[in-house]
Amino acid sequence: MRVLGLDLGGANVKAALISASNGQVKLHAIRRYLPIWKIGKERYGRSVEEVVQNLAPFDELAVTMTAELSDVFQSKREGVNFILDVIANTCEHFHVLDVKANLITPEEARNGPLNVASANWAATGWLAGKLFPEDRVLAVDVGSTTTSIIPVDRGSIVAEGLNDIEKLAYGELVYTGVLRTNIAAIVDKVPVKGILTRISAEFFASSGDVHLVLGNIKQEDYSVETANGRGVSVEEAMARLARAVCGDLELLCREDVISIARYVYERQLLQVEEAILQVLSRLKWRSAKVLTLGLGSKFIAREAALKAGLREVSSLEDMVCRGASSTGPAFALACMLLEKRSVSVSRDFLLSLRED
Amino acid sequence: MRVLGLDLGGANVKAALISASNGQVKLHAIRRYLPIWKIGKERYGRSVEEVVQNLAPFDELAVTMTAELSDVFQSKREGVNFILDVIANTCEHFHVLDVKANLITPEEARNGPLNVASANWAATGWLAGKLFPEDRVLAVDVGSTTTSIIPVDRGSIVAEGLNDIEKLAYGELVYTGVLRTNIAAIVDKVPVKGILTRISAEFFASSGDVHLVLGNIKQEDYSVETANGRGVSVEEAMARLARAVCGDLELLCREDVISIARYVYERQLLQVEEAILQVLSRLKWRSAKVLTLGLGSKFIAREAALKAGLREVSSLEDMVCRGASSTGPAFALACMLLEKRSVSVSRDFLLSLRED
Structure with missing residues (x-):
């Protein structure tokens, strides 16, 4: 099973891919500097798509964001919808984190963009609760x-x-x-x-x-x-x-x-x-x-x-490991996806995880 | 008689041209937004040259600067020399303000660039003393x-x-x-x-x-x-x-x-x-x-x-007038040049000056 968590900031994009097979659980963590206010939203979007495509295939993807706050968007609403469009270009079905630490559908996110804007901290909080x-x-x-x-x-x-x-x-x-x-x-x-x-x-x-x-x-x-x-x-x-x-x-x-x-x-x-x-x-x-x-x-x-x-x-x-720490919310999102797939994300499970 | 004071900042360039003839003294004040860190030093230099050429002819020119502090220069020394080169391109003979409120020659300025870096306040102080x-x-x-x-x-x-x-x-x-x-x-x-x-x-x-x-x-x-x-x-x-x-x-x-x-x-x-x-x-x-x-x-x-x-x-x-206020050091420099040409820059003289 492979699950991908994405944290799309306005300056840094973080991805955490956890693969579990034969009792071995491994993390592949990625950070990339993508300053959206400098490179523009189109190039930002394309770069994010590349990151996701390079990590494919995966069984589940979940995304959270803070990039919607950037100056390139007139409002948070516009920013959230842009980010959702970018991810929708890379996969048909995905999850979006909301501020209550729920994984909701892209449609639900579009209906209430302020519920998913800058929600990444909620994944981190969820992870702290597990540890x-x-x-x-x-x-x-x-x-x-x-x-x-x-x-x-x-x-x-x-x-x-x-x-x-x-x-x-x-x-x-x-x-x-x-x-x-x-x-x-x-x-x-x-x-x-x-x-x-x-x-x-x-x-x-x-x-x-x-x-x-x-x-x-x-x-x-x-x-x-x-x-x-x-x-x-x-x-x-x-x-x-x-x-x-x-x-x-x-x-x-x-x-x-x-x-x-x-x-x-x-x-x-x-x-x-x-x-x-x-x-x-x-x-x-x-x-x-x-x-x-x-x-x-x-x-x-x-x-x-x-x-x-x-x-x-x-x-x-x-x-856990350096990659988990440096990608924080993305790593936590991947763990949330594991739980969704009936993996028990206990403290012991987390402590056994290693970086690729 | 026409005298030109220039205050070359990293964000704004200010020019004050005072013309005195037939007992009438008039100020022509110019402010232009020229962000050197955005447009680069070459375009900045060309724009300054244009400003000066558009105000020609004049009998005396004096310059002061703060642009040398900009990130586009590795050091103040480099910045000062760049500015002096720009002005040297527009006229053979000019004056440079130093931090003791003296007008010195470009050669003297090149020998002690830190004496002329960000000296524009000294012109303003000189003017306050006159008033x-x-x-x-x-x-x-x-x-x-x-x-x-x-x-x-x-x-x-x-x-x-x-x-x-x-x-x-x-x-x-x-x-x-x-x-x-x-x-x-x-x-x-x-x-x-x-x-x-x-x-x-x-x-x-x-x-x-x-x-x-x-x-x-x-x-x-x-x-x-x-x-x-x-x-x-x-x-x-x-x-x-x-x-x-x-x-x-x-x-x-x-x-x-x-x-x-x-x-x-x-x-x-x-x-x-x-x-x-x-x-x-x-x-x-x-x-x-x-x-x-x-x-x-x-x-x-x-x-x-x-x-x-x-x-x-x-x-x-x-x-005095709005132009004198908004160009401050450039206006004061022009007044210093008048004094150099034996015009008595008294309080009464200054109060009689009007904007073009």
């Missing part, structure tokens, strides 16, 4: 662009927000990520030679530069376009960070730039910690287990959870 | 992209920062403006239906949308590209502001969006007020006169100065 069926758990998924915090109480998702606005309000969605975040959206000042210095509001440097310079990510992890379109060497990342305070590497030395990076990193952790504490406050939870996933699983989600006083932190990467 | 020769005055220039605060003490510029980094540190430069500022660089949360809601870190809406929706600017003032490349109707601006909290005009009504705009405006005023208070604190000035100029002269610079407790606020637009 921690007896516990209160926060799933903290730190991706290239955004962070989702999904509270799950003994297998039931107890999120307050069902759309992006509500999630932004309640701390369940934070627009901060490992690679693409403009550092001007994280900080308004950074220390330079001892003085807190305002930064430029242009898009001169991104969080990827911060994490590359600090060694949190490697060059090959920096899989998106840089702020200035130049390369992903440490030197080029440093030049971008220097430019964020209107400097260059003639005016600032490496130590100056590392200080800037450390400060932005710390402030980014605070963004996530604040949201975690906000979510806990609504639920009146004193504590929770934490499941971290996404590109920033180890150095953002885990660190922010520890800052927030949560001590039982597990990463999906260590529990 | 208020007996006073302590802050010139507050709020442009499309940035705000400069230049302290002038009885005709002498007393700024602490001589380059962008220092100015950002000392509050003399704030990266906030009327049109191009990403609202995610002004606020991290906005009120939505009573709840402070996080905003997206993408470039979904800019300060131009805020000021258009609030009626601070008219459609024809919105002379730069919008965040999503769509139009400058109030409806389209509202859609962009809704998207900043991942909403659209199906999820949010006009009143919701106006509340968001009012909040961002208020926080932008605080950015400028904070910087004004910071500049005053270094100088130990209890008070100062304020000269406001730029696109945001009336609704940002003036309002922020009043918030900071400064009561004697005059706008260059009302004292």
Whole structure:
């Protein structure tokens, strides 16, 4: 049996193919940088079709999306319908995730596009429930662009927000990520030679530069376009960070730039910690287990959870595998499809799964 | 006699041609949106050459720049030399402004590019000294992209920062403006239906949308590209502001969006007020006169100065004319050239000047 989960973001497309045969269960995980606002919706659609066709054949396909939010669409409604059209071009019958973590038909999705817009967090919450069926758990998924915090109480998702606005309000969605975040959206000042210095509001440097310079990510992890379109060497990342305070590497030395990076990193952790504490406050939870996933699983989600006083932190990467963590909702969707085909997706089953 | 001042920014190019004949002095002011990071440096250079050639003949030309900071250049040094080459293509002999408000030769500029990089504020300071020769005055220039605060003490510029980094540190430069500022660089949360809601870190809406929706600017003032490349109707601006909290005009009504705009405006005023208070604190000035100029002269610079407790606020637009205010440093440079040609640029002379 082969099941395919797809998470179609506006910047990154993720696919998780799980194949189960002869008692062996294997995951094939794919991430591809497809910036829809740059390449346009037509090329985006064709690239997604290619990804799906390359993974065929499969028995079931389920899709979730956040790409509908992109500027290339006038409204979420238009975006959802476009994504559904793209998938409909590749297979006759498929499932769509809704915000209640149900798999619904494309027709149902078209009738209520706002029920499936940006629903990918619900798959992640479902997965956290499967891994921690007896516990209160926060799933903290730190991706290239955004962070989702999904509270799950003994297998039931107890999120307050069902759309992006509500999630932004309640701390369940934070627009901060490992690679693409403009550092001007994280900080308004950074220390330079001892003085807190305002930064430029242009898009001169991104969080990827911060994490590359600090060694949190490697060059090959920096899989998106840089702020200035130049390369992903440490030197080029440093030049971008220097430019964020209107400097260059003639005016600032490496130590100056590392200080800037450390400060932005710390402030980014605070963004996530604040949201975690906000979510806990609504639920009146004193504590929770934490499941971290996404590109920033180890150095953002885990660190922010520890800052927030949560001590039982597990990463999906260590529990299952890196591909499961980096494709998060797509992987979870594939697991939902397995369950639909009467595979019992227990904690033990998940822990036995290995990456191809 | 005809003198031409040029202020070459990375987003906007401004030219001020002053012609004096038969006792009549007239200003011809030009602003053109030329985003160097989009159109590339070659097309930028050709467009600047066209602007200059269309204004010929003139007796003197002086140039200042901020475009050297753009991403299209690896360093400020490279950017300065590029700009000097562009002007050298249009006329044999010209002047370049340095950060001490001197007009130096192109050769001197090439020998010390960091002395002429982003020096345009010095021309504005010089002008403020001419208009208020007996006073302590802050010139507050709020442009499309940035705000400069230049302290002038009885005709002498007393700024602490001589380059962008220092100015950002000392509050003399704030990266906030009327049109191009990403609202995610002004606020991290906005009120939505009573709840402070996080905003997206993408470039979904800019300060131009805020000021258009609030009626601070008219459609024809919105002379730069919008965040999503769509139009400058109030409806389209509202859609962009809704998207900043991942909403659209199906999820949010006009009143919701106006509340968001009012909040961002208020926080932008605080950015400028904070910087004004910071500049005053270094100088130990209890008070100062304020000269406001730029696109945001009336609704940002003036309002922020009043918030900071400064009561004697005059706008260059009302004292001289709109063209002088909207081209600020370019106009001031032209006045410096007049003085070089032995015209006494007194307060009375300036007040007698009229726009073409």
